Amino acid sequence: MRKVALVAAGVGKFGVRQATYRDLIWEAGKACFDSAPGLRPKDLEGLVVGSVMPERTAFQSHISSLAAEALGIRPSALSARTEHMCASGTVGIRYAYAFIAAGLADLVMVLGVEKLTQPTSEEAIFNMGTGVDREWEAAFGLTAPPCFALAAQRHMTRYGTTEEQLGLVGVKNHNHAAKNPNAHFNKGATLDQVLCSRMISSPLRLFMCSPITDGAAAVIVASEERARDLTDTPVWIRGTGQALDGFQLTSLPEDYAHWPALQRAAECAYRMAGITAGDVDVAEVHDCFAIAELIAYEELGFCPKGEAGTFVAAGRSDYGGDVVVNPRGGLIGCGHPLGATGVAQAAEIFVQLRDEAGARQVPEASIGLTHNNSGMGEHVVMIYGRQAS
């Protein structure tokens, strides 16, 4: 397989946006091309667009062609949309990676975009029910919070994880987001604020949850030859893995705080990259809820099973610790525009590994990781490196 790298990345403003679906695409495309002077839309051979529910929120299908036309890309090798709920953007990056590694394309944009906010928040939440099983789950009113609440309860009962430790994930990520102008929230948060915020689904409170957010992000993925032509500092895709335990909640292992599919996805990505968990300097993990970040520490191997609560409380997932987790603010601080999230995570690793992250820079970051879950039973992991091998 050929080596593959990111050569450009850009993120639009995340938030409750007075912007159309196409406006969001323009913003992310503009930011991405601005990061690679000399590269123009006509130079690209294609694009992949990660987007979950434009049929509901923008009454629009045929997404990849819409985005190609909006940005002036004329696909000649690849044009596709990826829908994989919360992992849609990263799954798009995997498609581009595979096409380029196989020699079927040399230069492809991956764009993630989601217009989630609606005139009423109840409708926006109603739409989120499309991500669980309609007939056996969503018909009862299920969306994501109760699922992750079950995982949090289990982690607290089995390992003694506390509400304060869950809250510290919210504090860390809100405070990181305060240094990210593209984040949904920019005010930071104290532990008191997190623990006094309103209960959503016990034990998860509002500031432990990612909000409903609009946003878009884009990266450009290149073959080794094109990457070396275009930039002195490409960011290499070193490994990737994806694994499934189950779709319906009752298909998952009975211990909802144990995510074996994430272990398998991570093992595959680490093996491919030739690294171990201890080599990761900066990680963008899928904190759709605070408990998800804690379980991710354990399944990714940053700490032993059951110790994630003390890991975050000791500051080991923050600046100065073992690995900086979610420097851009995570899904809790940035918001979670589904298809855009994985691409925005990749864009953060791109700037981190090029020393371009400004106030958020992780010193001497050399290996970066991104993780998404879609539901609790499905996971995708990417490893990026400053060096090609």
Place this chain on the structure above:
Amino acid sequence: MTYFRAVDPFPLESADHNKLHEFYARLGQGRLSTTRCAGCGRTAWPPRAFCAECCSDRFDWVDLPSAGTVHAFTVQATGLPVGFDGPRVFAIVEVDGHRVFSIIVDGDPSQIAIGQRVSLKPLRVGDDPQGHPRWLPAFTPV
């Protein structure tokens, strides 16, 4: 004009629309049932028309007990989809070795406990477009 968009959040349950219509027909009679694969004899939850083990698409209906125990639950206070009221008790109910996802109705949410016995309470939801009644399998404290 008032902003309004409607989508039907419930399954189309009748024989006109659904291979598993027998499940809903029995549910309307107060019975909880599921499929047993006619090829390999495995009983599934939820019911299914294709066996992932032996690839058979033939199945029989078997009744399950109409009571079970609470295996896990959470109360969602706010942030529910339009049309679904809170507080809402989402639960995994163990019925005859199967984990059944459902909601617990008609109880005090603060009194629900893991291990508690609950019994089937078919919940009537909105009729389908042809006017047929529709049901979901909810549970209530014994």
